[in-house]
Amino acid sequence: MTSRGTRATLPPWVRRLLFEIVGLIIALFVVYHVVKALRNLIIILLISLFLSVALEPGVNFLASKGWKRGLGTGAMFLGLILTMSTFVGLMVPLIIDQVKLLVDRLPEYIDQLSEFAARFGIDFTGDNLTSAAGEASGDLSSFSSNIAGNIFGVGQALLNTVFQLLTIGLFTFYMTAEGPKLRRTVCSVLPRSKQLEVLRIWEIAIDKTGAYFYTRALLAGISAALAWGVFMVIGLDFPLALALWMAIISQFVPVVGTYLGGALPLLIALLDSPTKALAVVIYVIVYQQIENYLLAPKLLSRTMSLHPAVSFGSAIAGGTLLGVPGALMALPTAATIQAFISTYIERYKVVDSPLTAEPPEREPRPD
Numbered sequence: 001m002t003s004r005g006t007r008a009t010l011p012p013w014v015r016r017l018l019f020e021i022v023g024l025i026i027a028l029f030v031v032y033h034v035v036k037a038l039r040n041l042i043i044i045l046l047i048s049l050f051l052s053v054a055l056e057p058g059v060n061f062l063a064s065k066g067w068k069r070g071l072g073t074g075a076m077f078l079g080l081i082l083t084m085s086t087f088v089g090l091m092v093p094l095i096i097d098q099v100k101l102l103v104d105r106l107p108e109y110i111d112q113l114s115e116f117a118a119r120f121g122i123d124f125t126g127d128n129l130t131s132a133a134g135e136a137s138g139d140l141s142s143f144s145s146n147i148a149g150n151i152f153g154v155g156q157a158l159l160n161t162v163f164q165l166l167t168i169g170l171f172t173f174y175m176t177a178e179g180p181k182l183r184r185t186v187c188s189v190l191p192r193s194k195q196l197e198v199l200r201i202w203e204i205a206i207d208k209t210g211a212y213f214y215t216r217a218l219l220a221g222i223s224a225a226l227a228w229g230v231f232m233v234i235g236l237d238f239p240l241a242l243a244l245w246m247a248i249i250s251q252f253v254p255v256v257g258t259y260l261g262g263a264l265p266l267l268i269a270l271l272d273s274p275t276k277a278l279a280v281v282i283y284v285i286v287y288q289q290i291e292n293y294l295l296a297p298k299l300l301s302r303t304m305s306l307h308p309a310v311s312f313g314s315a316i317a318g319g320t321l322l323g324v325p326g327a328l329m330a331l332p333t334a335a336t337i338q339a340f341i342s343t344y345i346e347r348y349k350v351v352d353s354p355l356t357a358e359p360p361e362r363e364p365r366p367d
Contacts, residue, residue, distance in 0.1 A: 044167055045171060054210055055213075057206060090240055090244060097238070183198075183199065186198060205332075209332040212335065219251050225243075227247060227283070227287070234280065236265065237268065245261065249261035253327075
């Protein structure tokens with residue numbers, strides 16, 4: 001028993017620990033809300049950092065030839081802007097022409113749909129369409145009354161997109177042009193051992209991301225040139241626009257890029273004739289085999305050594321966290337992390353076990 005005058009007190013380290021825990025919880029709460037409020041800015045900075053790392057090898061090459069970094073960065077930006085402008089300029093007439101063609105052929109498609117639906121006992125005649133249109137007139141009138149608001153919303157979204165692109169371009173330019181200065185600023189607040197680690201990570205990121213970007217651009221150029229010639233032989237409208245679409249989407253969109261890239265030329269060909277559509281399918285299949293077994297192994301052997309499952313999972317994780325930009329940045333980011341980890345993990349000889357045994361190779365059958 002303790003005397004009535006003696007008061008039980010907590011040890012000083014317990015009170016200090018409680019204060020530290022409360023302070024940590026408050027700090028995490030504040031950081032969470034700050035990050036949530038600045039999420040768009042953080043995404044813009046991450047995209048800008050990724051683009052600057054991707055452009056770094058090209059700028060370094062121009063700098064080694066005597067160019068100033070600012071001028072070299074401007075030249076790289078000019079080439080990128082010209083490529084994007086050419087792509088958009090070729091795609092706009094294609095979209096306008098195909099929409100016009102679809103509107104012109106809409107009655108024919110409705111008649112074909114009516115004949116197809118009649119086989120299953122579905123009445124898809126003009127009278128039913130007229131009555132359905134009358135029932136939907138109320139919805140259309142209410143939509144037309146709000147069309148001004150819809151146009152304003154689209155315009156606001158377009159302006160926001162343009163502002164974000166300009167912001168990304170500004171940050172990317174300064175991060176690339178002032179790359180050495182930025183790295184010196186970061187290293188100046190770190191001890192020598194930490195500086196070496198940061199510079200090693202930065203070097204691996206530049207190597208992997210730059211190699212990924214430029215090899216993909218080379219593959220896209222080869223794909224565009226071949227597809228342009230094939231689409232001209234097939235007789236597709238807008239062959240250059242379709243070739244650029246297929247090349248860029250198939251090379252820079254992970255996992256599903258091949259299917260998205262080939263879908264548009266296939267659809268355009270299908271609107272023209274089934275024979276042209278079949279020719280497009282055959283070309284896409286043949287080219288994919290050539291790229292997968294001849295071109296890509298030679299060009300990507302020193303750049304990206306990711307297992308297909310890792311690539312697929314990385315793309316899903318990147319898309320979940322940052323949307324489309326995250327999916328695009330996922331593969332070089334995963335390759336950088338893998339390369340960095342491999343420099344620090346010590347590997348050992350694997351013990352012999354049925355669980356780790358390689359499957360035996362099949363012996364050729366005697367003739």
